[in-house]
Amino acid sequence: MIVTISIIALCGLLFVILETFLPGGIAGFLGVLCILAAVILAMMADELDPWSPMERTALAFGIVAGASVVSLIWLRFFAVKFWSRSLTLKAEVPAPKADANCPNDSEGTSLTELRPLGRAEIDGRRYEVRCQDGFAPVGARLRVTGHEPGNLVVRLIS
Structure with missing residues (x-):
């Protein structure tokens, strides 16, 4: 069961990362749902009956914390740099200036x-x-x- 929980959590993490490439919210929503499903399975799975409630809570917290850390690292170091290198214009366009040679009352x-x-x-x-x-x-x-x-x-x- 721990393998199933891990796979569901990783799928959720991949959906969240995919959201940076496919904006619109659907991939991010699916990712959050998968992570939430992994947390619910960690807390309620019958195969984990030998585990104490504290161990199950630690597993659920680890899933959420791990997904959060990986998502933040992805956004900080990879996604932002990818977008800034390939899709962002770095040239500055100066603001047009009114001609100061034209005095008032002309x-x-x-x-x-x-x-x-x-x-x-x-x-x-x-x-x-x-x-x-x-x-x-x-x-x-x-x-x-x-x-x-x-x-x-x-x-x-x-």
Whole structure:
């Protein structure tokens, strides 16, 4: 019976490890169920009648502790390094910056509809802008009121 309990616990551990490759919860749920079944068998198996209750409790605790330690070691040293090496982009993309050469109160016209984001030509140059008024049609007159990361903030000129 101890061999059966060991096999069920190892299957549970393999399902938990498999969960790192097949996310979705099904493999992890099956793994936890197998480990729980191994613990229940360790506590209730008739073949282990010669064992004292303390020995059965120690076996159940050993199953849970062993599965936990192996899972944590797997996640710490193998799974995280596997994912970071093969599936994670390490390059950093810098945040776009609003052009500081465009002073406040500069005027221009919208090149696209601003809903509220779009493009505008201000002082002969094209910029990504955000309209504070929410919407501006193509060709609307605009005035720069501020800067945001990646955008100029503009307002319609009445």
